Amino acid sequence: xxxxxxxxxxxxxxxxxxxxxxxxxxxxxxxxxxxxxxxxxxxxxxxxxxxxxxxxxxxxxxxxxxxxxxxxxxxxxxxxxxxxxxxxxxxxxxxxxxxxxxxxxxxxxxxxxxxxxxxxxxxxxxxxxxxxxxxxxxxxxxxxxxxxxxxxxxxxxxxxxxxxxxxxxxxxxxxxxxxxxxxxxxxxxxxxxxxxxxxxxxxxxxxxxxxxxxxxxxxxxxxxxxxxxxxxxxxxxxxxxxxxxxxxxxxxxxxxxxxxxxxx
Amino acid sequence: xxxxxxxxxxxxxxxxxxxxxxxxxxxxxxxxxxxxxxxxxxxxxxxxxxxxxxxxxxxxxxxxxxxxxxxxxxxxxxxxxxxxxxxxxxxxxxxxxxxxxxxxxxxxxxxxxxxxxxxxxxxxxxxxxxxxxxxxxxxxxxxxxxxxxxxxxxxxxxxxxxxxxxxxxxxxxxxxxxxxxxxxxxxxxxxxxxxxxxxxxxxxxxxxxxxxxxxxxxxxxxxxxxxxxxxxxxxxxxxxxxxxxxxxxxxxxxxxxxxxxxxx
DNA sequence: GGAATAGTGTCTATGAGACAATATATA
DNA sequence: TATATATTGTCTCATAGACACTATTCC
Numbered sequence: 001x002x003x004x005x006x007x008x009x010x011x012x013x014x015x016x017x018x019x020x021x022x023x024x025x026x027x028x029x030x031x032x033x034x035x036x037x038x039x040x041x042x043x044x045x046x047x048x049x050x051x052x053x054x055x056x057x058x059x060x061x062x063x064x065x066x067x068x069x070x071x072x073x074x075x076x077x078x079x080x081x082x083x084x085x086x087x088x089x090x091x092x093x094x095x096x097x098x099x100x101x102x103x104x105x106x107x108x109x110x111x112x113x114x115x116x117x118x119x120x121x122x123x124x125x126x127x128x129x130x131x132x133x134x135x136x137x138x139x140x141x142x143x144x145x146x147x148x149x150x151x152x153x154x155x156x157x158x159x160x161x162x163x164x165x166x167x168x169x170x171x172x173x174x175x176x177x178x179x180x181x182x183x184x185x186x187x188x189x190x191x192x193x194x195x196x197x198x199x200x201x202x203x204x205x206x207x208x209x210x211x212x213x214x215x216x217x218x219x220x221x222x223x224x225x226x227x228x229x230x231x232x233x234x235x236x237x238x239x240x241x242x243x244x245x246x247x248x249x250x251x252x253x254x255x256x257x258x259x260x261x262x263x264x
Numbered sequence: 265x266x267x268x269x270x271x272x273x274x275x276x277x278x279x280x281x282x283x284x285x286x287x288x289x290x291x292x293x294x295x296x297x298x299x300x301x302x303x304x305x306x307x308x309x310x311x312x313x314x315x316x317x318x319x320x321x322x323x324x325x326x327x328x329x330x331x332x333x334x335x336x337x338x339x340x341x342x343x344x345x346x347x348x349x350x351x352x353x354x355x356x357x358x359x360x361x362x363x364x365x366x367x368x369x370x371x372x373x374x375x376x377x378x379x380x381x382x383x384x385x386x387x388x389x390x391x392x393x394x395x396x397x398x399x400x401x402x403x404x405x406x407x408x409x410x411x412x413x414x415x416x417x418x419x420x421x422x423x424x425x426x427x428x429x430x431x432x433x434x435x436x437x438x439x440x441x442x443x444x445x446x447x448x449x450x451x452x453x454x455x456x457x458x459x460x461x462x463x464x465x466x467x468x469x470x471x472x473x474x475x476x477x478x479x480x481x482x483x484x485x486x487x488x489x490x491x492x493x494x495x496x497x498x499x500x501x502x503x504x505x506x507x508x509x510x511x512x513x514x515x516x517x518x519x520x521x522x523x524x525x526x527x528x
Numbered sequence: 529g530g531a532a533t534a535g536t537g538t539c540t541a542t543g544a545g546a547c548a549a550t551a552t553a554t555a
Numbered sequence: 556t557a558t559a560t561a562t563t564g565t566c567t568c569a570t571a572g573a574c575a576c577t578a579t580t581c582c
Contacts, residue, residue: 083374179525246552261443510579
């Protein structure tokens with residue numbers, strides 16, 4: 001069927017297609033997903049101490065043309081019967097075996113010739129996955145083909161397509177969102193200590209530094225009530241000493257969504 | 265040319281296309297743009313008083329199938345030789361005769377069957393245009409085909425395609441950004457008074473209310489220095505009385521980008 | 529003088545920011 | 556007992572938030 005896609009009464013030839021009036025259409029609708037996680041490795045020296053944490057991104061080694069052998073962000077082609085969001089969700093599941101994680105669409109990449117296979121406008125997402133959820137899958141998959149890379153390392157690699165730019169944009173986005181929303185919860189257990197939260201924030205946003213972090217986040221619950229103390233069934237304050245000698249108060253995120261404003 | 269788009273070694277038929285192995289591809293890459301402006305109408309009674317302001321969105325009456333006769337967001341099809349961002353910029357120029365305004369990509373709309381013409385993944389932008397820039401074009405265009413609507417009115421209309429949803433999303437987005445970034449500058453002259461800024465904020469975000477607005481925004485310049493006082497070439501404070509009996513201090517936005525954080 | 533907007537005074541409570549000091553449990 | 560993390564004390568200054576009050580100029 002020949003459809004007239006012309007919405008604007010175009011009469012000059014400049015915007016008409018060279019293909020004798022038939023419009024050129026995209027050759028696919030791919031999605032690319034920057035899947036981030038934070039790994040924890042216990043420090044050798046002291047047992048009861050904070051683990052070393054590192055922000056990692058999942059990459060896949062391409063098995064065929066184009067960019068065969070190069071590492072790339074996972075992704076795939078959207079079907080006609082699904083939205084790009086559904087596609088990304090599906091790809092995440094196929095790649096990592098996880099679902100129901102925080103995933104967000106953040107940009108479209110549409111530079112001509114960004115894909116040697118044809119005209120491809122890619123829809124880019126980022127996903128934040130808890131290390132614990134990823135653990136089971138890790139063992140199952142072939143480490144030579146699918147691997148976590150520290151973002152510092154991945155940023156210096158030569159990735160397939162324009163995935164370097166996509167990764168950079170994804171990083172900038174999660175760094176911004178890490179301090180303006182409560183997405184840090186994706187990298188934490190449901191109940192966590194202030195130190196753990198602080199460490200997670202610093203792992204993603206190295207510049208983040210707040211001397212009196214504990215005072216700020218716990219002061220005047222009524223105002224900045226994004227987290228609350230956890231209590232035992234008996235009603236006492238729940239503590240944890242998994243990473244410390246002295247036990248620390250456990251907190252959990254509330255449903256409160258703070259409204260930010262530069263005009264206060 | 266038959267290309268293998270399969271990135272994931274798919275072997276089950278479920279993800280293969282019914283069209284005997286040939287992938288179905290999108291039928292176009294449209295962009296839709298929610299173009300906002302704020303109109304000012306002087307109040308009849310008092311001359312020197314704040315004008316009535318209203319947030320407006322530009323709509324176009326469709327001239328052909330599908331949704332012929334319905335109002336829709338302006339937009340058009342992306343060419344193979346441009347990015348979707350360039351396409352949106354071009355469409356904005358064609359539609360309003362303005363360029364170099366604040367325009368942002370905010371989402372992709374990809375529900376199957378959202379467009380009766382075929383499989384169309386639409387890329388949605390919002391643009392913020394100063395009333396002054398739009399004025400010249402207004403006279404030139406056919407008001408019956410291209411019109412500004414108050415957003416309150418447009419939100420209640422039945423628009424073409426899924427444009428109601430797109431408009432809602434665009435509104436939510438600019439309301440959020442209006443108080444977290446300095447995009448209010450798009451609706452203001454380079455030099456403005458505190459009252460004008462406050463009025464613009466309230467026009468876009470009706471809930472926005474700050475009793476001591478002037479104190480907050482002008483206190484301790486070193487911290488929240490998003491605006492600065494304007495001075496005359498002679499070094500005196502520049503004032504304006506276009507909207508008031510008593511002259512008011514003029515301000516301009518600085519380049520300072522405040523860093524927001526829920527963790528302070 | 530009244531209207532309409534601009535801007536200041538004042539008061540209290542809370543938060544920001546910096547550091548020192550103390551607390552707790554374990555290896 | 557040394558160590559590593561958790562938490563509180565203390566002090567100063569800035570800001571939040573409320574609301575009354577004064578200032579300026581046009582009509």
